[in-house]
Amino acid sequence: MVNLKNRHTLSLQASCNNLYEVENIQDLDSLDLDHQHYFVLGGGSNVAFVEDFDGDIVTFTNKQLSITENDDSWLIETGAGVVWHDLVLQVTQKGIGGLENLALIPGNCGAAAVQNIGAYGVEFSALCKGVQTVNIKTKEIKELTNPECCFGYRNSIFKSTAGSDLLVTKICLQLPKKWTAKLTYQGLDSLTTGATPLSVMNKVIEIRQSKLPDPAKLANAGSFFKNPVVTAEVACVLKERYPEMPTYHQDKNGVKLSSGWLIEKAGFKGKKVDSIGTYEKHALVIVNYGQGSGQTLLRFVRDIKEQVRDLFSVTLENEVLLIGKNGVINL
Incomplete structure (x- = not known):
């Protein structure tokens, strides 16, 4: 088993079967992944391993x-x-x-x-x-x-x-x-x-440095949720209820809302459960204060999504990939 704690910036305890670092395309010839469970990993800044991954990790390291x-x-x-x-x-x-x-x-x-x-x-x-x-x-x-x-x-x-x-x-x-x-x-x-x-x-x-924590000093995966895009009609209704709510028009694609603002308004800015919480300066960033677990993270994310949905009738979609035993977990 290979420890993945230092392979993703949220630094949750997890492992995988094997980890293959590939520098050149030709190096793939020696890997037989046809019938194996695998996951392609980059720098690990947009991924959270919430439990042991029952498969292999492949990462491409070429820096030309x-x-x-x-x-x-x-x-x-x-x-x-x-x-x-x-x-x-x-x-x-x-x-x-x-x-x-x-x-x-x-x-x-x-x-x-x-x-x-x-x-x-x-x-x-x-x-x-x-x-x-x-x-x-x-x-x-x-x-x-x-x-x-x-x-x-x-x-x-x-x-x-x-x-x-x-x-x-x-x-x-x-x-x-x-x-x-x-x-x-x-x-x-x-x-x-x-x-x-x-x-x-x-x-x-x-x-960015004034608002976001350095992952090397405080474990995090950056912006955890995507900014939701809603119809102009939905945005109009929400604006009537919350005139201070920031909105960003996206031409034909509707109106983009600020996930950070929604999460903060739902009362989660700076909130902490065990060692998992939102950053005190930016509610969109979920951090691991040291000994956070994958299961605590999952519960915390579900709570945020539920509260925002109940308050605004808007469903947040996580930007960070949650990886469990069998691969991506969809909440």
């Missing part, structure tokens, strides 16, 4: 990086094992714009594609040219275009049945040289029109 300059854009190709924030730092410090709003998001580059990460008005999908994958069972290598990745809000083909056997090995980003700062979100709007990619990145880091 190349930056190519074209006439009107930059092409960034990086192995799935590169830490996302390290990539943002390296690219932005070269004066290349496009990634700055996504600074300090934990996890690896492969997981950025799987999760379609986003922050401060920017999503991974808007920057992604394509993703290289390998089918773990057939060993077939395939380059997926952006449309073939089926990106959605914190979603992609890699989280569906169709992509369940696909291991992300490399991502390719295309960043236009014609750069425009995206400063519409609160906190960034204080920057001047003379903002640079570096100044925006530094501001994003400052804001």
